[in-house]
Amino acid sequence: MEIPNRTAVEEFILLGFGIGQKERFLLLIFFAILYILTLGENIVITAVVLLDSHLARLPMYILLGNFSWLEICYVTTTVPRMLFDLASPHGVISFRDCFLQFYIFFSLGTTENLFLSAMALDRYLAICHPLRYPKLMSQDSCYALVAACWVLGFLWYSIPVIWISRLSFCGPNIIDHFLCDPGPILSLACPPLGNVPQVCQILMNTVFLVNVVFVVFSYSIVIVTLMKTSNQGSRRKAFSTILMHVLVVTLFYGSIAGMYLAPGGEKQSEVTKAVTLFYSTITPFLNPMIYCLRNNQVKEALSRLRRRKGRGEK
Numbered sequence: 447m448e449i450p451n452r453t454a455v456e457e458f459i460l461l462g463f464g465i466g467q468k469e470r471f472l473l474l475i476f477f478a479i480l481y482i483l484t485l486g487e488n489i490v491i492t493a494v495v496l497l498d499s500h501l502a503r504l505p506m507y508i509l510l511g512n513f514s515w516l517e518i519c520y521v522t523t524t525v526p527r528m529l530f531d532l533a534s535p536h537g538v539i540s541f542r543d544c545f546l547q548f549y550i551f552f553s554l555g556t557t558e559n560l561f562l563s564a565m566a567l568d569r570y571l572a573i574c575h576p577l578r579y580p581k582l583m584s585q586d587s588c589y590a591l592v593a594a595c596w597v598l599g600f601l602w603y604s605i606p607v608i609w610i611s612r613l614s615f616c617g618p619n620i621i622d623h624f625l626c627d628p629g630p631i632l633s634l635a636c637p638p639l640g641n642v643p644q645v646c647q648i649l650m651n652t653v654f655l656v657n658v659v660f661v662v663f664s665y666s667i668v669i670v671t672l673m674k675t676s677n678q679g680s681r682r683k684a685f686s687t688i689l690m691h692v693l694v695v696t697l698f699y700g701s702i703a704g705m706y707l708a709p710g711g712e713k714q715s716e717v718t719k720a721v722t723l724f725y726s727t728i729t730p731f732l733n734p735m736i737y738c739l740r741n742n743q744v745k746e747a748l749s750r751l752r753r754r755k756g757r758g759e760k
Contacts, residue, residue, distance in 0.1 A: 455615035460537035461622045474532040481525045487734035488514040498747040505588040517730040520554045544626040549607040557599025559657040566664040606646040622715045701725040
């Protein structure tokens, strides 16, 4: 497919939330605090997994440590820019920076999809095939799975970003969003668009649907297996872990399902902004509390690290 590059636009204006100065200031304070808390939570989880020799050997926590690092990158791709735009009167972003944000944000989102599937696979193997689990999910296998999630996540969106960036943008240059989202960007492109929107939609929906089906299928088998378990104590403990995983999956997939699977004409810009705001800022804040901060093994690891620090200071 040959698309001429006749780009005249050198910068975009992010319209943001379309609210008054007082509301902008309140949002600025709220999301600045939320961002700091999100960074703190995920840094703690990442550091605990790295520093605790016990957790660092367990596949589930290797995945969770990488997931927390992913969340740090995820919020940092959008929130600092959003805070800057809330503090300034005009959200001007260069053409290059806009597409860089688009690529990194959606690549991280795809990587998060893959990590949710990887964690579902880990729980499926641990509960449904406990005897084969140490061999199937060894440290080497887990690190290979982690690498595959990162590499595939960043390769998946390279083609859509290149194709969209090669479209003609000859004005207007106002993006009705607080970040560089493909939908609003495509609405500014000058015809002919070729089949770029359709290809991008197919790629977006494919990675979403495949991972949703895999996650739902995996956890369904896990829940059925747990229902057949006679040991009440182990079943209760496993159910507690699985329910936390399912809650995170529901928050992430539930928030983006309607926005990216509904036809474009049914989407409203304000709803789109609210949903994007939820899964790009709120879920990274909630995920550490759901996954780890109420987890006994994480609490024990934190206690071990505090004792080690205390002995080191003495």
